[in-house]
Amino acid sequence: MADQSFLTWPFFEDHHRDLAAALEQWAAANLGGIDHSDTDAACRDLVRMLGASGFAAYSGAEDGKLDVRSLCLIRETLARYDGLADFAFAMQGLGTGAISLLGSPEQKAEWLPLTRTGKAISAFALTEPGSGSDVASNTMTAIRDGNDYILNGEKTWISNGGLADVYTVFARTGEALGAKGMSAFIVPANATGFDVVERLETIAPHPLATLRFSDCRIPASTLIGEPGQGFKIAMSVLDVFRSTVAAAALGFARRALDEALTRVTARKVQGAPLFDLQMVQGHIADMALDVDAAALLVYRAAWTKDSGAPRVTREAAMAKLFATDQAQKIIDKAVQLHGGDGVKSGETVEKLYREIRALRIYEGASDVQRVVIARQALSNHQG
Structure with missing residues (x-):
């Protein structure tokens, strides 16, 4: 069970905690056996499932106000359970983000009822x-x-x-x-x-x-x-959804930490759990630290946007850069702690290792985020 204590942080309201609890229960019941052998079919099924459950409704907003904290909580949870489920939800939001934020009433009326219920992709x-x-x-x-x-x-x-x-x-x-x-x-x-x-x-x-x-x-x-x-429209959409990419990376990282903890407590070395090795404890500590640091950046960015900031370019860039880069390191440590099993095709940490890499590229590569952050720092210094 992934750590849920972050939900007590002041970034969240009660309806966010209720959403996280409901989604956790739904994901545990529905995402354990998704067949990925046909990617297109799996995505169609996942969009339909997310629509029927009501969670896809968060991907669009007829009033033009997307709740970024909810989007991040959903992506983090889905990514922790199934990378393709996260993808299916995320694309419903990103694909109609421009319509939600700046579409005409007629455009919203035509498409959002379909995408928010999983009837259109x-x-x-x-x-x-x-x-x-x-x-x-x-x-x-x-x-x-x-x-x-x-x-x-x-x-x-x-x-x-x-x-x-x-x-x-x-x-x-x-x-x-x-x-x-x-x-x-x-x-x-x-x-x-x-x-x-x-x-x-x-x-x-x-x-x-x-x-x-x-x-x-x-x-x-x-x-x-x-x-x-x-x-301007594209940047406004990415300003919202870039933080959610960081949230997905955070979900992958949490799952990797959970898998690593399970491994090092069950695996024996010379009759004692692998966890008893001080170096292993050091790896686990670093992983836990990076997970919490990433979560703070992710939900700071989401809270800042939800609090009315017109743009969160700096905050979203920091969240995406740190969360995706650190998730890559966390997952790599989890693979290492699994030994040979870590690179066995189909193992959870092996799938996480392949899933995380793209997040450091799409919606603004890591080096682009560094440029964004550096320019913002210079602007603040000169201003």
């Missing part, structure tokens, strides 16, 4: 083949043609690519150079001129794909916000 299409973290250099275009926009270009490494029913797509509309010339659009999966051209395989299987838009015509009513606001 969503995706966030920002990354392009020639640009990863440098979003301002994206080249995909959206040209106005009467009452429509015509999309041309490619997106890649898109989570839920080929699986989603609706995509939030960012394209250059040309109001200005760089970041100020992008806009955001809602593109249904059945749009003419939209194709999934490649499915991408990764070390921890998830539905990922490269998308192509070839004279893809969509109504102008699918524009989210105003023309030229796309970069």
